[in-house]
Amino acid sequence: MATRDQPLDADGTRARRLRLEDVAAAIGMSPSSVSLALSDRPGPSEETRRRVREAADRLGYRPDRTARLLARRRTRLLGVMLDIRSPFHAELVEDLHQASEGRGYDLVLSTVTAGRDERRAVDALLDFRCEAVILLGPAVSVSQLGALSRQLPVVVIGKQTGADIDVVRAADDLGVAQAVDHLVGLRHRDIAFVDAGKGPIASLRRRGYRTAMRRNGLTGSVRVVPGGLDERAGAQAAHALLESPELPTAVVAYNDMCAVGLQDAFSRAGVGVPEQVSIVGYDNSTLARLAHIDLTSVDQDAEQLAAHAVQVAADRLENGRGAAEEFVLTPHLVVRGSTGPAATA
Amino acid sequence: MATRDQPLDADGTRARRLRLEDVAAAIGMSPSSVSLALSDRPGPSEETRRRVREAADRLGYRPDRTARLLARRRTRLLGVMLDIRSPFHAELVEDLHQASEGRGYDLVLSTVTAGRDERRAVDALLDFRCEAVILLGPAVSVSQLGALSRQLPVVVIGKQTGADIDVVRAADDLGVAQAVDHLVGLRHRDIAFVDAGKGPIASLRRRGYRTAMRRNGLTGSVRVVPGGLDERAGAQAAHALLESPELPTAVVAYNDMCAVGLQDAFSRAGVGVPEQVSIVGYDNSTLARLAHIDLTSVDQDAEQLAAHAVQVAADRLENGRGAAEEFVLTPHLVVRGSTGPAATA
DNA sequence: GCTTGGATTTCAAGCGCTTGAATTCCCTGT
DNA sequence: ACAGGGAATTCAAGCGCTTGAAATCCAAGC
Numbered sequence: 001m002a003t004r005d006q007p008l009d010a011d012g013t014r015a016r017r018l019r020l021e022d023v024a025a026a027i028g029m030s031p032s033s034v035s036l037a038l039s040d041r042p043g044p045s046e047e048t049r050r051r052v053r054e055a056a057d058r059l060g061y062r063p064d065r066t067a068r069l070l071a072r073r074r075t076r077l078l079g080v081m082l083d084i085r086s087p088f089h090a091e092l093v094e095d096l097h098q099a100s101e102g103r104g105y106d107l108v109l110s111t112v113t114a115g116r117d118e119r120r121a122v123d124a125l126l127d128f129r130c131e132a133v134i135l136l137g138p139a140v141s142v143s144q145l146g147a148l149s150r151q152l153p154v155v156v157i158g159k160q161t162g163a164d165i166d167v168v169r170a171a172d173d174l175g176v177a178q179a180v181d182h183l184v185g186l187r188h189r190d191i192a193f194v195d196a197g198k199g200p201i202a203s204l205r206r207r208g209y210r211t212a213m214r215r216n217g218l219t220g221s222v223r224v225v226p227g228g229l230d231e232r233a234g235a236q237a238a239h240a241l242l243e244s245p246e247l248p249t250a251v252v253a254y255n256d257m258c259a260v261g262l263q264d265a266f267s268r269a270g271v272g273v274p275e276q277v278s279i280v281g282y283d284n285s286t287l288a289r290l291a292h293i294d295l296t297s298v299d300q301d302a303e304q305l306a307a308h309a310v311q312v313a314a315d316r317l318e319n320g321r322g323a324a325e326e327f328v329l330t331p332h333l334v335v336r337g338s339t340g341p342a343a344t345a
Numbered sequence: 346m347a348t349r350d351q352p353l354d355a356d357g358t359r360a361r362r363l364r365l366e367d368v369a370a371a372i373g374m375s376p377s378s379v380s381l382a383l384s385d386r387p388g389p390s391e392e393t394r395r396r397v398r399e400a401a402d403r404l405g406y407r408p409d410r411t412a413r414l415l416a417r418r419r420t421r422l423l424g425v426m427l428d429i430r431s432p433f434h435a436e437l438v439e440d441l442h443q444a445s446e447g448r449g450y451d452l453v454l455s456t457v458t459a460g461r462d463e464r465r466a467v468d469a470l471l472d473f474r475c476e477a478v479i480l481l482g483p484a485v486s487v488s489q490l491g492a493l494s495r496q497l498p499v500v501v502i503g504k505q506t507g508a509d510i511d512v513v514r515a516a517d518d519l520g521v522a523q524a525v526d527h528l529v530g531l532r533h534r535d536i537a538f539v540d541a542g543k544g545p546i547a548s549l550r551r552r553g554y555r556t557a558m559r560r561n562g563l564t565g566s567v568r569v570v571p572g573g574l575d576e577r578a579g580a581q582a583a584h585a586l587l588e589s590p591e592l593p594t595a596v597v598a599y600n601d602m603c604a605v606g607l608q609d610a611f612s613r614a615g616v617g618v619p620e621q622v623s624i625v626g627y628d629n630s631t632l633a634r635l636a637h638i639d640l641t642s643v644d645q646d647a648e649q650l651a652a653h654a655v656q657v658a659a660d661r662l663e664n665g666r667g668a669a670e671e672f673v674l675t676p677h678l679v680v681r682g683s684t685g686p687a688a689t690a
Numbered sequence: 691g692c693t694t695g696g697a698t699t700t701c702a703a704g705c706g707c708t709t710g711a712a713t714t715c716c717c718t719g720t
Numbered sequence: 721a722c723a724g725g726g727a728a729t730t731c732a733a734g735c736g737c738t739t740g741a742a743a744t745c746c747a748a749g750c
Contacts, residue, residue, distance in 0.1 A: 030700050065472045067736035070411050070705045090429040094458040109454040113439040127410045264637035291576050292609035375730050412706035415735045
């Protein structure tokens with residue numbers, strides 16, 4: 001092989017990585033014994049294990065994962081597809097690391113970006129020989145999901161898919177219901193909901209709103225305002241509300257961005273938050289936590305979502321396939337300064 | 346091997362991955378020929394190449410990267426250590442993908458989190474047999490960096506390290522200088538700087554401020570206010586300024602978060618932004634771009650930083666080691682609504 | 691004293707792919 | 721008609737590790 005085909009070491013010399021054989025030579029035993037000792041399997045005597053550990057440590061030996069994975073049939077690698085720009089995904093990844101570590105799996109991350117669609121991101125994961133993949137809020141089609149799940153276990157976090165695939169998600173309807181209940185507890189009755197079209201998530205949240213209003217005997221006050229996912233949409237919704245005959249005393253927004261848009265538009269119009277209008281967001285994003293935004297918001301509990309997802313993936317790998325399951329976790333409301341008692345007229 | 350040691354396929358059957366041999370058999374040739382054809386090296390005839398491609402496509406063959414990497418000496422893998430919660434890192438990763446693709450390298454991501462320090466994040470990268478690592482804003486010690494760079498090429502993005510290592514960063518002093526010049530162009534003379542302690546980055550920005558003020562003949566108006574990296578620190582700085590004998594007409598903040606804190610504290614105190622005080626942030630983060638924050642800010646040009654970093658890493662791998670270099674790119678100011686003409690007294 | 695069997699250790703055959711060297715094939719040139 | 725030679729193909733030896741099977745060791749049992 002040509003010299004230039006081999007990466008150079010930092011100082012320009014050839015790298016000579018330590019092999020299992022070197023450790024074996026150091027203690028005068030066979031590579032097999034060392035291998036067995038290092039992976040804690042029966043065979044080697046206690047004395048041998050000790051010497052192997054000592055030598056490996058002393059020499060700074062690190063097994064070559066590539067070779068190991070080729071020889072073993074398993075990689076114990078879970079692939080995670082995410083959007084690296086999403087703070088919510090960031091949180092999930094943190095928790096996924098924690099959860100997978102506990103079960104002896106490693107994670108490999110692959111992000112979707114402008115020039116890198118979901119298909120490519122997943123292909124990269126497959127190239128690493130992941131045994132299962134966890135998809136964070138994928139937009140991929142049902143048929144593609146189906147095809148993928150025929151190759152390896154697939155777990156989707158965050159939304160229903162329509163495909164026959166394991167899903168772990170938060171109960172969005174209950175989340176919104178909690179927001180409504182919180183507001184009702186503060187004596188609000190005129191509570192509006194700012195919507196975001198007809199995606200599966202939006203529908204669920206809207207339904208949660210309607211149901212909660214009805215349960216609180218407020219069917220007459222139901223008001224769904226068209227909105228969207230971003231700030232601008234929130235601001236527009238705020239203007240629509242400002243121009244309506246009567247301003248609601250509280251608004252539940254589709255998500256935090258939208259809520260911030262509302263918050264800002266109201267402030268600019270001289271409407272005090274929460275003095276005149278209380279606002280609740282959704283996602284409990286870092287945005288909501290900023291001191292001057294200080295938004296009451298619904299938290300999806302990333303930690304639990306992550307823990308469940310890893311659990312499901314590991315189960316599939318270890319116990320084979322049963323029917324696809326859907327795990328629906330209950331989110332919880334984080335109360336901050338954007339909600340307060342209803343202004344009594 | 347016990348059955349349960351092998352991951353099950355999605356449908357519970359044993360997975361039987363397609364091998365090179367299968368493709369070879371399909372067209373009645375040897376694995377060698379197929380291997381050569383698939384990796385575009387001299388040997389196989391045009392006709393053979395065509396047939397190989399066709400068969401590989403038809404069968405849906407994907408080379409086993411693990412085996413390939415074991416056989417080749419190179420992985421063509423660049424490791425990236427990042428903090429997944431940082432929007433700036435997210436941007437860099439996007440651009441790193443783009444840049445590395447162009448040079449035929451793949452990326453493997455490893456994030457630092459609460460329970461996963463830099464050492465572990467880098468170890469994970471080494472386990473994947475990365476040939477070089479790119480560290481985004483590492484906090485690791487100089488000695489550890491040195492040790493790492495003895496194992497493989499290391500490129501740091503974002504800050505000077507003090508170690509003998511390649512660095513790619515934006516000229517923070519020039520960035521702040523641009524902010525000052527912009528404000529001077531708007532006839533501001535009383536321009537304060539909100540600081541963030543004594544880190545290398547903070548020092549550089551502070552120096553940039555001082556130098557630019559001097560160059561504009563405003564040495565007498567230099568005012569450095571202690572601040573910090575977050576919103577709260579910005580708000581505190583704003584209060585300090587409000588209580589000072591004279592309010593500056595413009596403030597350059599250490600970063601966007603800090604700027605947002607200032608912005609908010611001023612608004613609450615009834616001081617108009619930018620009517621009475623103009624504010625400039627640093628990072629051009631997504632925060633700065635939010636419509637209602639709309640912050641003039643300094644952009645570090647992630648795209649260029651990323652492109653350079655990949656270039657440097659690839660050069661080290663392909664041409665060996667020379668003296669460590671520092672690449673300093675010029676950032677640029679993005680003007681938005683938080684800056685305006687100085688109020689003429 | 692020699693077999694027996696459990697505990698250790700080692701052997702050797704891969705895992706799926708790459709690649710220098712060897713082989714085969716098919717023309718040319720004489 | 722046949723040696724010579726370049727192109728195309730195949731052989732075979734790994735890459736560094738795992739692991740079922742074989743070999744070795746040693747103390748107990750008859």
